[in-house]
Amino acid sequence: MEFYDVVSTQRAMRRLKTDDVPDALIWKIIEAATLAPSGGNRQPWNFVVVRDAEKKRKIGEWYLEAWNASYGPAREAMLQNPQMARTFNSADHLAHHIADVPVLIFATIRRDMPTSGPNLLLGASIYPAVQNLMLAARAEGLGSTLTTLHRLHEADVKQLLGIPDDVETMAMIPIGWPKGTFGRPSRLPVDKVTYWDAWGQTRTP
Secondary structure (H helix, E strand, C coil): CCHHHHHHHCCCCCCECCCCCCHHHHHHHHHHHHCCCCHHHCCCEEEEEECCHHHHHHHHHHHHHHHHHHHHHHHHHHHHCHHHHHHHHHHHHHHHHHHHCCEEEEEEEECCCCCCCCCHHHHHCCHHHHHHHHHHHHHCCCEECCECHHHHHHHHHHHHHCCCCCEEEEEEEEEECECCCCCCCCCCCHHHHCCCCCCCCCCCC
């Protein structure tokens, strides 16, 4: 696909089919992730691919618990807001169907340098790789979304997957063939979020 077609039609795809995703595609999109920049070209990342049904089931239990704790109290208010209801329902669907997703990919990073805040500098060296992975997935027709709710059970996930203590799981990316269709996401106009030379100084494109 042409680059701007990929970028302009990538959206969070949380309703995914159970159909298998070939290993060849997983290798391909992770390779795209490894081409991303990182601080000092340290490349402090690893990617943990989870296909095992029992491990996905356990991760799904923890994820659903975290979802209910984080968003359960706001359920009614979210559903009454037309702008939020669609997103909430798709996220709720994912929370109840993590175990059914063909592939879960955990993006991890080694804590090999001091940080000025919780994961502030770590994120700069892993999230570009995550975006590369998700764009590559879109180019192959695969759906994905970036999630972090599993971190409410970070210690449990790390123990389940044998992840060392000095490694952080920075994102979980469900990967599968989408049930819905790709399309341009709803976003604010560029001129509404861009300032020139000073905060609040706008221009018209």
